[in-house]
Each structure stands twice: as structure tokens, then as C-alpha cells.
Amino acid sequence: MKTPVRVAVTGAAGQIGYALLFRIASGEMLGKDQPVILQMLELPMEKAQAALKGVMMELEDCAFPLLAGMVGTDDPKVAFKDADYALLVGAMPRGPGMERKDLLLKNAEIFTVQGKALNDVASRNVKVLVVGNPANTNAYIAMKSAPSLPAKNFTAMLRLDHNRALSQLASKAGVAVADIEKMVVWGNHSPTMYPDYRFATVNGASLKDKINDADWNANTFIPVVGKRGAAIIEARGLSSAASAANAAIDHMRDWALGTNGKWVTMGVPSDGSYGIPEGVMYGVPVTCANGEYTRIEGLPVDDFSRAAMDKTLAELEEERAGVAHLLG
Ligand SMILES: NC(=O)c1ccc[n+]([C@@H]2O[C@H](COP(=O)([O-])OP(=O)(O)OC[C@H]3O[C@@H](n4cnc5c(N)ncnc54)[C@H](O)[C@@H]3O)[C@@H](O)[C@H]2O)c1
Numbered sequence: 001m002k003t004p005v006r007v008a009v010t011g012a013a014g015q016i017g018y019a020l021l022f023r024i025a026s027g028e029m030l031g032k033d034q035p036v037i038l039q040m041l042e043l044p045m046e047k048a049q050a051a052l053k054g055v056m057m058e059l060e061d062c063a064f065p066l067l068a069g070m071v072g073t074d075d076p077k078v079a080f081k082d083a084d085y086a087l088l089v090g091a092m093p094r095g096p097g098m099e100r101k102d103l104l105l106k107n108a109e110i111f112t113v114q115g116k117a118l119n120d121v122a123s124r125n126v127k128v129l130v131v132g133n134p135a136n137t138n139a140y141i142a143m144k145s146a147p148s149l150p151a152k153n154f155t156a157m158l159r160l161d162h163n164r165a166l167s168q169l170a171s172k173a174g175v176a177v178a179d180i181e182k183m184v185v186w187g188n189h190s191p192t193m194y195p196d197y198r199f200a201t202v203n204g205a206s207l208k209d210k211i212n213d214a215d216w217n218a219n220t221f222i223p224v225v226g227k228r229g230a231a232i233i234e235a236r237g238l239s240s241a242a243s244a245a246n247a248a249i250d251h252m253r254d255w256a257l258g259t260n261g262k263w264v265t266m267g268v269p270s271d272g273s274y275g276i277p278e279g280v281m282y283g284v285p286v287t288c289a290n291g292e293y294t295r296i297e298g299l300p301v302d303d304f305s306r307a308a309m310d311k312t313l314a315e316l317e318e319e320r321a322g323v324a325h326l327l328g
């Protein structure tokens, strides 16, 4: 049996937490031979802590063979202590009348505190995934608040967008999701993201050629994927949870266990390639092996793509400027 690893999850009593924790404890994220210790963070409010207690009781009742321990806390330094993996899900939701800017600032406070706590107490190899919105900028804030951890350890979740794009493409082209390779989603996890299937293949053949519909790409595919989160909220009255948790599992599993050469999308601090300034937390195609991600470099960028990639970059730069004064 392997030594247990420590997995911190924030917002553990929320919707995504409820769809996520049981799958981590059953081995779907890190493998069926990897014991885990769950370190769960919730707000100090009585209701949140009571709900967390209930989730922990249910985890106990599953008698998961891989669940080697559990910690429930309202203290980030307890939740992140020696954490090998940290899934930052908890965030302040947008309330009535709240501007995007207000949301950004409220979350900036949360992710500054959590970034500092990770910096102080987490494993030096901790792999951090930020799910809570605005995910890219929250990840950027956490990264900047943790100067003694490598910047590459901080990532933002674009995988839900990647998976949404795969399903839309599979349905349009009448092919199996599993047969599509080399899909990319560039930029911010927001409606400005740019899902890009120029390089995608199905069983080795070009998917773009097979679909051959530029109008569908610009006027249906890109907006449908970009606005899918809002469509789910409209339909359910709540934001996506099971699919978001599933994407978080996909992201962490691939990062930890590898993709066997398959491209996946991760929001990672830019290395300056593709004209994206260094440090911006931007969705790019990667492969993963041996616990590390490697960007796919050198893809051609045509005029349409340049405009789309710059639009989502401009939004990220605006978000970054909005929180710059908090980051010192
Ligand atoms: N990146 C993505 O693709 C994606 C997809 C879906 C949802 N999301 C985002 O994920 C976040 C969580 O969604 P949800 O549906 O689970 O929300 P939720 O409101 O059901 O749960 C969030 C939980 O986080 C807790 N929380 C808030 N601030 C916290 C803090 N500082 N520390 C610890 N816990 C805290 C709350 O008490 C709550 O229990 C939201 O920001 C949502 O917009 C992102």
C-alpha cells in the first residue's frame, strides 16, 4: 500500500464539494491504490461547520478503504498543513446587485489569505487547482501570495470548458467524445474563453475539415461553450456542480498520473508564449507526465484566433489590474 497523501478541499460543504469529496475518497482522482487524507475547509459560520460535519459523517459511512483520515476545519493553516494537493473550490458567490469588480475584490481577500497559508504550511510540491470563480484571477492571486512555492504549482480550472467543447464537437460531427484529440480552450474561464478545434483530430483525421463550418464555429460553437455555465444556472437555478467536480477530478488526475500524450487544457501561469505576457493565468493546451505539465508550444495563430486570444487576455489583464493594489 502507498503512503497516504493529503488532499485539501475548500468549500467542502458546498455543492461542488458534495460531488467531489466522495470521488476523491473512492480513488477516482489519484488512483485505486492511493490512500488519501481529506483536509476540508469551510467558513467558521455555524451553519457551514454543521454542514461540513454532516459531509464528514457521510464520508465515514461510506467506509472507503482508501480514506486514511479526515480533518474538518475553519482554519486554512490546518486545512493546508503538509497538503500534497489543494482544490480551492470555496469562493464568495455573486450576490444580487453585485458588480463583477466587487466579486473580484471579495474573492481577492479569500485567495490572498489562502495563498499565504499554502505558502506557510503546504508541501513544497503541492499541486493547487483553483475552481472558485473568477478562477483564473483567484489562482493568480493565490500564486502571487505564495512566493516561496513554485509558480507552476498553481493552476486554474479550464477543464470543464474543455469537456463541454468536446461534447459539442462530438455531437456536431457525429463522433465519439473519446476519439477526439487535440482540443484547446484558450484564456479565461469566462464567456470570453476561446475554444479552438483547429488542431483537433478524430482517429487521426482533421475534425475541422470534417465539420467544415466556419459559421457554426463562430456563431454557435464558441458562444454555446462560452455561455454554458450561464445556461446551466438558468436551467437548474444553481451553478454546475457535478460536471464541475468531474472536471476537477479530470484535471488533478491527469496532472498527477499523466495524459499518455493526450492534450488537455489547464489554466497555468504563462511563460510568455503565444503573445500572452508572463505570469498571466491563461488556459493553454498541455500534456502531463511524471507529475508535471508541459505546454504544447509553437501552434500557429491565425487572425481569427489572435483576436479571440487577445480578447480573453484583455479581460484577464483587466481583472489583474483590478486586484494589483492588494498584491503589493
Ligand atoms: N472553474 C469552473 O469551471 C467552475 C465551475 C462551476 C463552479 N465554479 C465556481 O466554484 C465555486 C463553488 O461553487 P459551488 O456551487 O460549490 O458553491 P456553493 O456556494 O454551493 O459552495 C461554496 C462553499 O464554499 C464555502 N466557502 C466560501 N468562502 C469560503 C472560504 N473563504 N473558505 C472556505 N470555504 C468557503 C461556502 O460556505 C460554501 O459551502 C463558485 O465560485 C463557482 O462559481 C467554477
Ligand SMILES: O=C(O)C[C@H](O)C(=O)O
Residues within 6 Å of the ligand: 133, 160, 228, 229, 230, 232, 239, 240, 244
Ligand atoms: O458560469 C458560472 O458562473 C458557473 C461556472 O463557472 C460554470 O462554468 O458552470
